Amino acid sequence: MIQFDRFQLANGLKVLVHQDTTTPMAVVNILYNVGAKDENPAKTGFAHLFEHLMFGGSENIPSFDTPLQKVGGENNAFTTPDLTNYYISVPAQNIETAFWLESDRMKQLAFNTQSLETQRKVVIEEFKQRYLNQPYGDVWLKFRPLIYQKHPYRWPTIGAGIQHIEQAQMSDVKAFFQKHYVPSNAILVVAGRVKVDQVKALAEKWFAPIPAGVKPTRNLPQEPVQTENRSMEMEADVPANRIYKAYPVLGRYEPGYHAIDLMSDLLGRGESSYLYAQLVQKQRLFDTIGTYQTSSIDPGLLIIQGQVSDDVNIEVAEEALEKAIRDFATTKIEEKDLQMVKNQSEASLVFGEVEVLNRAMNLAMAANAGEANLVNTEAEKIAEVQTQDLEKWAHRLFIQGKSNTLKYKKLAK
Numbered sequence: 001m002i003q004f005d006r007f008q009l010a011n012g013l014k015v016l017v018h019q020d021t022t023t024p025m026a027v028v029n030i031l032y033n034v035g036a037k038d039e040n041p042a043k044t045g046f047a048h049l050f051e052h053l054m055f056g057g058s059e060n061i062p063s064f065d066t067p068l069q070k071v072g073g074e075n076n077a078f079t080t081p082d083l084t085n086y087y088i089s090v091p092a093q094n095i096e097t098a099f100w101l102e103s104d105r106m107k108q109l110a111f112n113t114q115s116l117e118t119q120r121k122v123v124i125e126e127f128k129q130r131y132l133n134q135p136y137g138d139v140w141l142k143f144r145p146l147i148y149q150k151h152p153y154r155w156p157t158i159g160a161g162i163q164h165i166e167q168a169q170m171s172d173v174k175a176f177f178q179k180h181y182v183p184s185n186a187i188l189v190v191a192g193r194v195k196v197d198q199v200k201a202l203a204e205k206w207f208a209p210i211p212a213g214v215k216p217t218r219n220l221p222q223e224p225v226q227t228e229n230r231s232m233e234m235e236a237d238v239p240a241n242r243i244y245k246a247y248p249v250l251g252r253y254e255p256g257y258h259a260i261d262l263m264s265d266l267l268g269r270g271e272s273s274y275l276y277a278q279l280v281q282k283q284r285l286f287d288t289i290g291t292y293q294t295s296s297i298d299p300g301l302l303i304i305q306g307q308v309s310d311d312v313n314i315e316v317a318e319e320a321l322e323k324a325i326r327d328f329a330t331t332k333i334e335e336k337d338l339q340m341v342k343n344q345s346e347a348s349l350v351f352g353e354v355e356v357l358n359r360a361m362n363l364a365m366a367a368n369a370g371e372a373n374l375v376n377t378e379a380e381k382i383a384e385v386q387t388q389d390l391e392k393w394a395h396r397l398f399i400q401g402k403s404n405t406l407k408y409k410k411l412a413k
Contacts, residue, residue, distance in 0.1 A: 011212035012184030026192035028098035034180035045159020056115035092193035103206035182213025329398035
């Protein structure tokens with residue numbers, strides 16, 4: 001259970017406070033409700049580029065890292081298709097430095113050509129290293145547009161292509177900042193050795209003077225129901241053949257998400273899973289295989305990913321995988337197996353809340369989804385899942401539903 005207090009400033013900034021007197025540290029986490037899905041399809045990668053630009057200095061602070069290092073602090077950030085999150089960890093007595101830094105760059109980022117050019121080069125190099133210069137790196141560049149026909153999950157967070165980053169103009173950057181980086185579109189979580197009255201005073205001092213701005217409204221294209229199986233093939237200089245399958249599922253906070261997650265774990269999480277037992281250990285057709293959910297806010301995907309053994313034909317492996325999935329979907333699930341994956345999920349929840357930073361981020365994400373207390377209902381929702389729920393979703397996804405398949409083949413020698 002993560003205890004918290006909350007209040008809201010006049011400019012619309014939502015603030016949550018989680019007190020933990022067992023740590024000497026304090027965390028200031030600020031989440032902006034903007035991600036890759038909010039981008040113009042002709043100008044993708046901006047949310048991620050902007051994450052980098054936020055460390056290039058602000059109106060009154062030319063170097064973001066220098067003052068933070070002087071007080072023993074650390075900071076970082078990440079961008080997803082749904083949101084952008086920034087966090088600072090400092091010794092609790094130095095927490096005002098974090099408020100000063102975050103409020104100044106929310107108020108007015110230092111827009112300069114040098115910073116844009118520097119970060120443009122960094123992001124382009126990141127794109128090349130992550131997607132173009134490593135085996136299988138381009139899987140999701142190619143696979144996403146097959147899976148998503150309309151929704152902006154069609155492109156990865158870093159962007160649909162290098163050209164969009166290369167073409168980014170300062171006017172585009174300023175417009176993105178002014179639209180999305182406003183108090184009414186943000187959630188501030190302060191956690192650790194802090195007091196509510198202290199946080200209220202600091203929030204009023206540093207964030208309250210920032211104009212509210214206009215909270216952006218979303219009108220994203222909805223993904224139509226998939227009515228046919230889709231497939232594609234790729235070939236490259238990779239060490240082994242791989243098969244990727246993607247099934248449309250629910251969003252992270254929709255009823256039914258936890259049942260699908262537990263079903264996915266039973267199907268392909270670790271060496272105790274059904275697919276591993278059948279295809280790796282028994283039939284020896286795959287070297288590795290696993291499943292996971294993308295856990296996006298809007299309807300996401302259940303992914304099955306397997307690396308085919310060297311001496312096995314990829315078509316034979318695909319046929320065996322399809323059969324194993326069908327067999328799983330038509331087999332009665334035992335209570336002891338459900339309890340096993342429940343225990344694994346509950347353990348992950350507990351370990352995920354050990355660090356105060358993780359608690360702060362979890363609160364921010366739940367609040368962004370509509371209610372911060374969602375973070376405290378996870379264990380209950382897991383416990384409520386029954387074997388028939390898993391059987392229902394397995395049948396709905398794998399028997400009645402449609403899939404997307406990518407066969408990634410190594411070059412023939």
